[in-house]
Amino acid sequence: MTNAYQQAYDASLQDPEAFWGEAAKEISWYKTWDKVLDDSRKPFYRWFAGAEVNTCYNAIDRHVEGGRGDQAAIIYDSPVTNSKRTITYAELKDEVSKFAGALRSLGVEKGDRVIVYMPMVPEAVVAMLACARLGAVHSVVFGGFASNELATRINDAQPKVIVSATCGIETTKVIPYKPLLDHAIELADHKPAATIILKRPQAEAELIAGRDHDWAEIAAKAQPAECVPVAATDPLYILYTSGTTGQPKGVVRDNGGHLVALKWTMKNVYNIEPGQVFWAASDVGWVVGHSYICYAPLFHGATTVVYEGKPVGTPDAGAFWRMISEHNITALFTAPTAFRAIKREDPEGALLKNYDLSCLKTLFLAGERSDPDTIKWAQTNLGVPVVDHWWQTETGWAIAANCVGLHLFPVKPGSPTKAVPGWDLQVLDEGHHPCKPGQTGSLVVKLPLPPGTFYTLWNAEQRFFDSYMAEFPGYYKTADAGMIDEDGYAYVMSRTDDIINVAGHRLSTGQMEEVLASHPDVAECAVIGVADQLKGQLPLGFVCLKAGVTKPNDQILKEIVALVRETIGPVAAFKSCTIVKRLPKTRSGKILRGTMQKIADNQDYKMPATIDDPAILEEIDESLQEIGYSKARKEAVE
Numbered sequence: 001m002t003n004a005y006q007q008a009y010d011a012s013l014q015d016p017e018a019f020w021g022e023a024a025k026e027i028s029w030y031k032t033w034d035k036v037l038d039d040s041r042k043p044f045y046r047w048f049a050g051a052e053v054n055t056c057y058n059a060i061d062r063h064v065e066g067g068r069g070d071q072a073a074i075i076y077d078s079p080v081t082n083s084k085r086t087i088t089y090a091e092l093k094d095e096v097s098k099f100a101g102a103l104r105s106l107g108v109e110k111g112d113r114v115i116v117y118m119p120m121v122p123e124a125v126v127a128m129l130a131c132a133r134l135g136a137v138h139s140v141v142f143g144g145f146a147s148n149e150l151a152t153r154i155n156d157a158q159p160k161v162i163v164s165a166t167c168g169i170e171t172t173k174v175i176p177y178k179p180l181l182d183h184a185i186e187l188a189d190h191k192p193a194a195t196i197i198l199k200r201p202q203a204e205a206e207l208i209a210g211r212d213h214d215w216a217e218i219a220a221k222a223q224p225a226e227c228v229p230v231a232a233t234d235p236l237y238i239l240y241t242s243g244t245t246g247q248p249k250g251v252v253r254d255n256g257g258h259l260v261a262l263k264w265t266m267k268n269v270y271n272i273e274p275g276q277v278f279w280a281a282s283d284v285g286w287v288v289g290h291s292y293i294c295y296a297p298l299f300h301g302a303t304t305v306v307y308e309g310k311p312v313g314t315p316d317a318g319a320f321w322r323m324i325s326e327h328n329i330t331a332l333f334t335a336p337t338a339f340r341a342i343k344r345e346d347p348e349g350a351l352l353k354n355y356d357l358s359c360l361k362t363l364f365l366a367g368e369r370s371d372p373d374t375i376k377w378a379q380t381n382l383g384v385p386v387v388d389h390w391w392q393t394e395t396g397w398a399i400a401a402n403c404v405g406l407h408l409f410p411v412k413p414g415s416p417t418k419a420v421p422g423w424d425l426q427v428l429d430e431g432h433h434p435c436k437p438g439q440t441g442s443l444v445v446k447l448p449l450p451p452g453t454f455y456t457l458w459n460a461e462q463r464f465f466d467s468y469m470a471e472f473p474g475y476y477k478t479a480d481a482g483m484i485d486e487d488g489y490a491y492v493m494s495r496t497d498d499i500i501n502v503a504g505h506r507l508s509t510g511q512m513e514e515v516l517a518s519h520p521d522v523a524e525c526a527v528i529g530v531a532d533q534l535k536g537q538l539p540l541g542f543v544c545l546k547a548g549v550t551k552p553n554d555q556i557l558k559e560i561v562a563l564v565r566e567t568i569g570p571v572a573a574f575k576s577c578t579i580v581k582r583l584p585k586t587r588s589g590k591i592l593r594g595t596m597q598k599i600a601d602n603q604d605y606k607m608p609a610t611i612d613d614p615a616i617l618e619e620i621d622e623s624l625q626e627i628g629y630s631k632a633r634k635e636a637v638e
Ligand code: COA
Pocket: 119, 142, 143, 144, 145, 168, 170, 175, 281, 282, 283, 286, 288, 310, 311, 312, 334, 335, 337, 338, 341, 366, 367, 502, 503, 504, 505, 535, 570, 571, 572, 573
């Protein structure tokens, strides 16, 4: 029997142009497209070529014009500052138009880049939408990245203006952002013409005359700006994500395809109606924050939530339950790690009894693999469907999900259910042949990718091709390994590259290795991801010292940990490192990171046939036991 999911899925693959052309009717266009899908330059596909549109108009103005002016657009709830604020669609239009005017007064026009380096405050969303209003291209940088990472992004994106705040607040710690920003600008070769700084009462900052502007002052003086029509294929934003080297990849999203796909997901994937409250407990610095804090809920006329807090400690493990009941939240979207944190503090779910959660209809999890224990805990305690769904910064929305708005399939813990309409998901083996059901291989998507996905990497079209399109011609390589079972359920097992996933945050071990190698006493190094019960994975470093180093080992290790924090940022969560005499390698000199990871996690492993010197594995094992890994592991890991 075909259900609504199957019908939509089949239709989307049989005739993608008809399927997405129909979905595009939900969007307000200045000019419709010449072609739904321009495939004249494969594999560089473009959606809605020839159309003109404005993303901000579709997020705000059309809802005000359509009678939603008094409805909440954004609910801001900040337990770390004890403040709450509701912003209606009409108020948001006002704020965004003024801030767009402020950006324009500093010379920002269509196509110019603006970096947004902000904590979780509504002004971060205002800044993103203001860029979209002008047709400018925003690039949001997560607040947990250090100056050096920000500088790399400044050099690549070449922003005219940077928008930031005096500080962010991490539970009880005030993190001054302005010194980080100043240092980043100092480090960068490209200098922005201006910055706009949101002054927060928790931290002051000195503004540099002629360069830095106070948000409140410049917005008050500005002439409100109207929406600027842009080509549907023009870039809306750049979002940097970890690659295999220290140079991050600037994922570029367009305006038209992004509007069509994200609006479509709100009903079909998340089963949300306009007017309902949708909460993505993430950060605007990540793709989840872009798609489901800032954009999709607003495209849909729903209410979005900006939460400045943690799942635990602000003030307790009942924080999410308070949010849901107080703000009448229909669907919550977060990372499994947040639920593991809650479960660790409140294993029996005792705090749930203090709140009425009858408004909550579904819990969505993504960002990392959902472990069956966490899914079961959430199902039992919340009594709603728990939907794991799989996606990536590059894809912008879910590749596989239980599309609740189309058809709710039985949940198989460990699987993000089925490929979403639009995604021709397949599993290929090393010889590029299709795998049988249940057989693990490379998860790939047959081109074209649906709208709303990335269409290039900023300033790096060749890297886009080489990284994603070259290995399996005609397919997008997800760099995830997995399988599809007899029932069509997808399973995502592990990355095929050196990316690790720490608390739902994507990090590159290759990038960390570059930092370790830059320490003057380090001759050689390796970083692997080890299993962690709370964060899923944690990075662990191995270093071989240069001959003749006399500094105490403890001091060197402390310096290395500090160096990663200073260079990449606290988000790297790099806290463990050990000194070894030698690294295990193949005869051709490749470091055997996979085997080291298995030893660290106390898993069985096969001696690699190509290993140069098997004795080194025993040395590694001993060093790992000394720091509590391998056979000395206290925590049972999956
Ligand atoms: N600005 C500055 N610093 C930040 C930051 C920000 N925006 N975000 C995180 N950090 C810091 C943290 O304070 C921490 O610093 P520390 O080493 O001094 O303790 C460090 O970066 C690591 O952060 P994190 O890995 O998030 O650990 P945590 O202990 O602070 O919190 C969780 C752990 C599980 C509670 C938290 O990661 C979480 O809520 N995750 C789920 C939601 C989510 O973020 N999902 C993203 C993808 S959907």
